[in-house]
Amino acid sequence: MTLCWIDGAPADRLSVKDRGLAYGDGLFETILVTSGQPRLFERHLERLASGGSRLALALDLMVIRQECLAFAAQMGEGVMKLIVTRADGQRGYGPTPDARPRRILQSSPLPAHPEHHAEHGIRLFPCQTRLAEQPLLAGLKHLNRLEQVIARGEWQDAEHAEGLMRDTSGRIIEAVYSNLFLIQGNVLRTADLSRCGVAGVMRAELLDQARALGIAVQITDLQMADLAQASEVLVCNSVYGVWPVRAFERQNWPVGPLTRKLQNLARRLLDI
Amino acid sequence: MTLCWIDGAPADRLSVKDRGLAYGDGLFETILVTSGQPRLFERHLERLASGGSRLALALDLMVIRQECLAFAAQMGEGVMKLIVTRADGQRGYGPTPDARPRRILQSSPLPAHPEHHAEHGIRLFPCQTRLAEQPLLAGLKHLNRLEQVIARGEWQDAEHAEGLMRDTSGRIIEAVYSNLFLIQGNVLRTADLSRCGVAGVMRAELLDQARALGIAVQITDLQMADLAQASEVLVCNSVYGVWPVRAFERQNWPVGPLTRKLQNLARRLLDI
Numbered sequence: 001m002t003l004c005w006i007d008g009a010p011a012d013r014l015s016v017k018d019r020g021l022a023y024g025d026g027l028f029e030t031i032l033v034t035s036g037q038p039r040l041f042e043r044h045l046e047r048l049a050s051g052g053s054r055l056a057l058a059l060d061l062m063v064i065r066q067e068c069l070a071f072a073a074q075m076g077e078g079v080m081k082l083i084v085t086r087a088d089g090q091r092g093y094g095p096t097p098d099a100r101p102r103r104i105l106q107s108s109p110l111p112a113h114p115e116h117h118a119e120h121g122i123r124l125f126p127c128q129t130r131l132a133e134q135p136l137l138a139g140l141k142h143l144n145r146l147e148q149v150i151a152r153g154e155w156q157d158a159e160h161a162e163g164l165m166r167d168t169s170g171r172i173i174e175a176v177y178s179n180l181f182l183i184q185g186n187v188l189r190t191a192d193l194s195r196c197g198v199a200g201v202m203r204a205e206l207l208d209q210a211r212a213l214g215i216a217v218q219i220t221d222l223q224m225a226d227l228a229q230a231s232e233v234l235v236c237n238s239v240y241g242v243w244p245v246r247a248f249e250r251q252n253w254p255v256g257p258l259t260r261k262l263q264n265l266a267r268r269l270l271d272i
Numbered sequence: 273m274t275l276c277w278i279d280g281a282p283a284d285r286l287s288v289k290d291r292g293l294a295y296g297d298g299l300f301e302t303i304l305v306t307s308g309q310p311r312l313f314e315r316h317l318e319r320l321a322s323g324g325s326r327l328a329l330a331l332d333l334m335v336i337r338q339e340c341l342a343f344a345a346q347m348g349e350g351v352m353k354l355i356v357t358r359a360d361g362q363r364g365y366g367p368t369p370d371a372r373p374r375r376i377l378q379s380s381p382l383p384a385h386p387e388h389h390a391e392h393g394i395r396l397f398p399c400q401t402r403l404a405e406q407p408l409l410a411g412l413k414h415l416n417r418l419e420q421v422i423a424r425g426e427w428q429d430a431e432h433a434e435g436l437m438r439d440t441s442g443r444i445i446e447a448v449y450s451n452l453f454l455i456q457g458n459v460l461r462t463a464d465l466s467r468c469g470v471a472g473v474m475r476a477e478l479l480d481q482a483r484a485l486g487i488a489v490q491i492t493d494l495q496m497a498d499l500a501q502a503s504e505v506l507v508c509n510s511v512y513g514v515w516p517v518r519a520f521e522r523q524n525w526p527v528g529p530l531t532r533k534l535q536n537l538a539r540r541l542l543d544i
Contacts, residue, residue, distance in 0.1 A: 013285035023417035024296030093424040134404035144416035145295035
């Protein structure tokens with residue numbers, strides 16, 4: 001059974017005047033729930049707060065926290081999606097400064113990813129769709145996601161579990177619904193997301209955990225040539241944790257020791 | 273009284289699973305209705321069809337046409353907003369190839385623009401928000417409009433009726449909810465929209481009408497320096513028609529003869 005709440009009350013239908021629909025004027029979080037608990041919850045709230053501040057959405061984080069906890073307890077397990085929008089608007093782009101954001105919570109079952117993704121690694125599809133460079137929106141998990149929709153539409157086969165996305169200048173940024181890390185000379189490297197990309201909650205967590213373990217980390221511009229230099233490649237998000245990347249076009253990587261270490265860390269954090 | 277239909281039936285609430293809300297996965301048109309008729313209707317349908325084809329949305333244009341005509345007849349006058357979305361989705365960006373798009377029609381009253389905008393011209397606000405360069409989405413009137421939301425939030429005063437938007441490379445592209453034309457040496461010039469921007473219905477109409485009148489037109493890259501060279505500047509859209517631009521920062525322009533000619537054309541087309 002799926003649950004759905006709008007502003008704290010069970011409901012599954014929304015005003016057509018909602019600015020989330022009209023302009024994608026809002027943010028979302030996709031949160032794993034196990035044993036009735038939202039996982040990496042503080043990080044999700046932190047990113048939401050930062051997005052709210054950048055989009056001038058006056059989020060009531062106390063209420064959001066309480067609702068998410070109550071919703072997760074009812075769910076038990078699955079994926080909890082939280083959407084916040086700038087509520088109803090009149091005609092016109094101008095944001096109403098005193099808008100009280102709307103909260104939408106939806107549950108869905110745990111995704112049925114094949115076990116071999118985590119065990120033996122995945123193949124990345126080479127997406128032609130490029131990410132536009134927009135510093136004002138970079139890093140945010142906002143509701144303007146047509147680039148991801150188009151990119152995910154580029155492949156239908158089950159052979160590719162994810163797709164590699166570059167920006168319009170050719171830099172490697174992320175995967176369609178994951179962040180990407182390369183391991184080069186014992187340094188854990190991931191793309192700078194100041195021009196585009198989504199700053200994933202698991203990405204932030206892995207960066208912090210790696211630093212705490214004394215692993216060198218680098219947030220930088222990544223070029224396609226870096227893939228050939230990498231000894232390990234992995235993708236991560238806050239639902240499945242870490243998947244090794246074993247192949248991209250004609251390049252192959254083993255599932256390496258640092259990837260396994262981060263994967264185990266992610267499993268503990270997600271309770272999976 | 274405002275009207276609202278979803279898929280042809282009166283309704284003002286929408287499934288929260290709609291991909292228009294989740295990802296901005298859809299398109300819209302804002303259509304002036306006078307005397308029960310949608311104005312520039314064939315051009316609106318044409319743009320919608322082109323957007324649908326670029327986003328792989330299988331639009332039923334016959335049904336859309338009939339619904340819009342019936343809706344406009346009931347409205348009498350005002351602004352009719354048509355949204356089409358990729359209907360309900362499951363979790364995940366991947367578009368379902370057989371999705372039957374959802375149609376949402378909403379009416380709103382005619383906007384109350386001061387008469388002096390059209391008569392004496394407007395002042396443009398210099399928006400700091402830049403448009404990202406994304407050829408895959410350029411020209412489309414899609415539902416990913418956070419750039420316009422942020423740009424429109426840059427000013428609150430009534431002195432500025434519109435804002436000038438540039439792309440991340442500094443080129444002049446458009447105004448927040450209008451397209452922009454410059455007149456330089458008797459040539460009607462407007463921005464190339466192959467990297468970003470919305471290809472407005474009134475823009476297309478004015479370009480065609482100008483060509484038919486033997487006026488030279490040029491679709492090109494426009495730089496800030498072009499403003500200083502312009503003898504007339506105007507903005508246009510399919511609701512208000514044409515407004516002369518009289519001021520931008522320290523630059524001023526008269527309301528010139530070509531602007532008046534295009535404005536009168538637009539009035540006839542819109543029946544205003």
